[in-house]
Amino acid sequence: MAERRSNFGRSNSRRVDRVAGVIVSVAALSIVALLGWVVVATLRAGLGEIDLPFLTTAPTRAGRGGGIGPLIVSTLLVLAIAMLAATPIALLAAIRLAERSRQDRPGAVVARSGLIVLAAVPSIVFGLFGNALFCQALGMGYSILAGGLTLGCMILPFMTVTAERALRDLPDDWRLGAAALGIGRLSYLWRIELPAAAPALGSALALGIGRSLAETAALLFTSGYVMRVPTSLFDSGRTLSVHVYDLAMNVPGGASRASATACVLIGLMVLIDGTVVASLARIGAGRSAPIRRDASRDRASRIGDRS
Amino acid sequence: MTWFGKRISFRRLADRAIEFASTLAALTAAAIVLLILAFITIEAWPALRDPGPARFVTDRTWFPLSGQFGLLPMLTASVLTTIGAVLLAAPPGIASALWVRYWAPPSLAWFHRRAIAILAGTPSVVFGQWGLVVLAPLIAAWGGSGQSLLTAVIVLALMTLPTIALASDAALGSIDDELVRGGAALGLGRWGIASRVVLPAARSSLLAGILLAAARAVGETMAVLMVAGNVPNFPESLLAPVRTLTANMALEMGYASASHRSILFVSGLLLMVAVAIPYLLATIARPRSDHG
Numbered sequence: 289m290a291e292r293r294s295n296f297g298r299s300n301s302r303r304v305d306r307v308a309g310v311i312v313s314v315a316a317l318s319i320v321a322l323l324g325w326v327v328v329a330t331l332r333a334g335l336g337e338i339d340l341p342f343l344t345t346a347p348t349r350a351g352r353g354g355g356i357g358p359l360i361v362s363t364l365l366v367l368a369i370a371m372l373a374a375t376p377i378a379l380l381a382a383i384r385l386a387e388r389s390r391q392d393r394p395g396a397v398v399a400r401s402g403l404i405v406l407a408a409v410p411s412i413v414f415g416l417f418g419n420a421l422f423c424q425a426l427g428m429g430y431s432i433l434a435g436g437l438t439l440g441c442m443i444l445p446f447m448t449v450t451a452e453r454a455l456r457d458l459p460d461d462w463r464l465g466a467a468a469l470g471i472g473r474l475s476y477l478w479r480i481e482l483p484a485a486a487p488a489l490g491s492a493l494a495l496g497i498g499r500s501l502a503e504t505a506a507l508l509f510t511s512g513y514v515m516r517v518p519t520s521l522f523d524s525g526r527t528l529s530v531h532v533y534d535l536a537m538n539v540p541g542g543a544s545r546a547s548a549t550a551c552v553l554i555g556l557m558v559l560i561d562g563t564v565v566a567s568l569a570r571i572g573a574g575r576s577a578p579i580r581r582d583a584s585r586d587r588a589s590r591i592g593d594r595s
Numbered sequence: 596m597t598w599f600g601k602r603i604s605f606r607r608l609a610d611r612a613i614e615f616a617s618t619l620a621a622l623t624a625a626a627i628v629l630l631i632l633a634f635i636t637i638e639a640w641p642a643l644r645d646p647g648p649a650r651f652v653t654d655r656t657w658f659p660l661s662g663q664f665g666l667l668p669m670l671t672a673s674v675l676t677t678i679g680a681v682l683l684a685a686p687p688g689i690a691s692a693l694w695v696r697y698w699a700p701p702s703l704a705w706f707h708r709r710a711i712a713i714l715a716g717t718p719s720v721v722f723g724q725w726g727l728v729v730l731a732p733l734i735a736a737w738g739g740s741g742q743s744l745l746t747a748v749i750v751l752a753l754m755t756l757p758t759i760a761l762a763s764d765a766a767l768g769s770i771d772d773e774l775v776r777g778g779a780a781l782g783l784g785r786w787g788i789a790s791r792v793v794l795p796a797a798r799s800s801l802l803a804g805i806l807l808a809a810a811r812a813v814g815e816t817m818a819v820l821m822v823a824g825n826v827p828n829f830p831e832s833l834l835a836p837v838r839t840l841t842a843n844m845a846l847e848m849g850y851a852s853a854s855h856r857s858i859l860f861v862s863g864l865l866l867m868v869a870v871a872i873p874y875l876l877a878t879i880a881r882p883r884s885d886h887g
Contacts, residue, residue: 308786309698315690316699316707319756323714326725326753333728380620383613395618401875402625408874409631409867410814412841416848416863420634441627448624473610502718505816505841509848532720533817536727543728550721557716 327554334547342548347515351535351542356549358517362432362525363501363556365518366511369436370500371493374444378492382451383477407445411505414442418510430524435511442506443496450495454488455481483571490568494561501557504529528553635864642857651861657827659847659855666862668829672744672837675830676819677812679748680755685805688759693789696767708764715757723821726750731822739834742824747837750818755808762804770796803877810870810877816841840866 341355348354381399390396418438428434458481466476482489504527512524513534526534532549535542646664654665691711695704726746734749735741774796778788794801824836825846838846840862851859 302784305784305786308789309694312690312694312698315687316694319687319691319760320707320710320714322753323711323717323756326722327714327717329725329729330721377620377623380613380617381623384617384621395622398625399621402622402628404875404878405628405871406624406631408810408871409628410816410841410870412814412816412844413631413635413863413867416638416844416860417631417634419848420638420860421630425634441631444627445624472606474606474613477613498716502716502720504718504720505845508845529718529720529817532718532724533821536720536724537821543724546724547728550718550724553718554721557718 330547330550330554333544334549334551337544337548338551343552346517347531350539351515351531351545352539356528356531356552358515359526359528359531359549360552360556361517362511363527363529363553365432365521365525366436366439366507366527367497367500367560369433369521370439370443371496373437373440374447374496375493378444378447378451378496379489381448382455382492383481385448385452386455403445403448406441407449409442411442411503414438414506415509417441418506423510428522430510430512430514431522432511432518432525433521435507435525435527436521438506438510439500439503442503443499446499447492447496450492451489454485454492457488458484486571487565487569490565493564493568497560497564498557501553501560502529504533508533528556631867632864635860635867638860639857639864642854642861645854646858648861651858657843659851659858664858666840666858666865668827669838669840669843669862671829672823673813673839673841675744676747676751676823676837676839677809679744680751680812681759681805681809683748683752684755684759684808688756688808689763689794689801691760692763692767693793695764697785697789697793708761711757711760715761719754719815719817720821722750722754723818726818726822734834737834740824740836742822742836743834744823744830744837745833747819747823747839748833750822751812751815754815754818755812758808758811759804762807763801766797766800766804767793769800806873806877810874814841814866814870816845820845 343355343360344357345355346358347356381403385396385399415438418434418441422428422434422437423430426434462480462484463476466480471479507527507530511527511530513526513530514524515526515531516523518525528549532546532553535546535549539545642664650664651666654663655667656663656665657668691707695707699707726749727742730749731741731746733741734743734746770793774792775788778792783791819839820842823839823842825838825842826836827838827843828835830837844859844862847855848859
């Protein structure tokens with residue numbers, strides 16, 4: 289970056305440059321400002337409504353009174369099922385797809401196209417699909433389980449692609465070194481590859497969590513609207529995002545409660561994301577400290593080579 | 596041989612197992628795609644046979660309970676909101692990528708990327724709620740209820756901005772550094788390099804990014820549902836309420852049955868095919884570095 293910048297310079301079009309610079313920086317800053325406005329307006333409208341009873345009690349009068357306690361429980365259950373379903377599959381798929389030597393086999397091509405198309409499917413279509421498969425064909429009805437599995441399908445491609453990139457970013461030399469030392473595929477994976485990639489794998493988890501918590505359309509007809517605390521995974525349970533929608537659209541006078549629920553939703557996203565990223569970063573630092581130091585030396589010598 | 600051989604074979608077995616499991620897992624996504632296509636087609640089939648595809652176009656209105664199955668008003672609304680949102684979001688999105696790459700100090704550029712990536716995760720119901728409470732009253736000052744085509748376009752544009760900004764950033768990053776150096780050697784200024792070298796060189800991957808954003812915008816449901824007004828008519832003006840295909844599904848799936856439900860699945864199938872094809876094309880057209 290620094291190198292590239294120094295190449296620009298004393299030219300006779302300096303004034304044009306400066307005007308263009310002002311225009312693009314205004315565009316860039318206004319994007320952040322506009323999106324920030326959306327979040328800040330929601331926080332300002334909702335934060336005042338939040339207190340301990342709001343977080344713990346059940347809603348009354350369709351959500352106009354009471355709190356959102358049961359909905360937090362439902363949200364966390366749906367999230368847990370989605371992550372339990374998607375994480376192992378995404379990780380295994382990423383391991384397979386990150387193998388450089390086997391990129392052009394038909395299986396890999398099919399897998400990759402599948403991931404692309406799955407990532408493209410609109411979330412409302414996942415809702416229709418989840419309703420047809422999980423709720424009706426498999427007889428789960430409107431339930432936490434059906435909603436969680438639908439979300440699991442939805443976040444799978446994003447988690448896979450992010451995890452694959454995390455594994456691919458490790459130096460190829462390590463694999464060759466491990467092979468030369470006679471280390472098996474499984475021990476290499478468990479002792480070297482996964483710990484070293486843990487912080488980056490954390491961002492795959494965080495992505496899945498963020499998408500799951502934010503999702504509404506896929507849950508309307510899979511996990512449903514019921515506001516009680518679910519007693520089993522086959523109960524319907526309303527998530528926070530569905531509650532925001534319902535309060536804002538269908539409950540007259542529900543706007544301030546909708547904002548408050550949205551604030552809790554945003555807070556939950558930040559909290560869980562932060563915890564996951566921080567703890568996986570610690571695993572990475574603890575289990576593979578010497579490896580990481582080697583990696584940075586590697587990089588340093590490569591940069592040296594280039595100059 | 597025995598001890599050594601046993602170890603080797605156990606290891607071989609474990610390696611085989613992980614290989615098999617990971618191949619299977621890699622194919623899961625493709626299997627889910629097939630399942631989705633199968634289930635949606637099965638549910639859509641009765642409507643494709645009974646009222647038939649022609650009726651979706653020839654019926655002028657959408658009153659499914661009295662046998663009027665025109666999807667065109669909602670298709671129009673979907674297309675208009677998407678085009679409007681992308682037209683509004685593309686110029687500032689690309690400008691922001693140019694700023695990050697060629698004008699911003701590195702620390703600010705890092706901060707900007709992080710901020711946009713984080714804001715991109717904002718739930719769509721939050722955008723919808725903001726549109727309903729903050730934006731709709733502002734639009735209502737020009738006439739109408741405030742829940743309108745224009746409101747939907749603006750909210751959708753905001754939601755599309757991070758996608759376009761991040762994709763354009765990646766597109767600009769993928770062009771050859773030599774081109775930029777060559778431009779500088781010829782005495783071009785930053786703007787000269789940006790407009791005459793970088794943008795033309797990155798044109799196809801910029802377009803791919805915009806296509807991806809459009810595909811995502813067409814599928815967006817909740818925010819549009821909350822601010823568009825949801826009247827299934829052809830819009831007469833920017834301030835008229837509209838209902839998109841996605842909003843229609845979200846509104847009516849809850850109580851639809853028989854052929855009505857089946858038609859909602861037809862629109863789901865339509866949406867899936869319409870989105871998946873450009874998405875596949877755009878992802879293939881994008882430079883290898885940012886989807887690999």
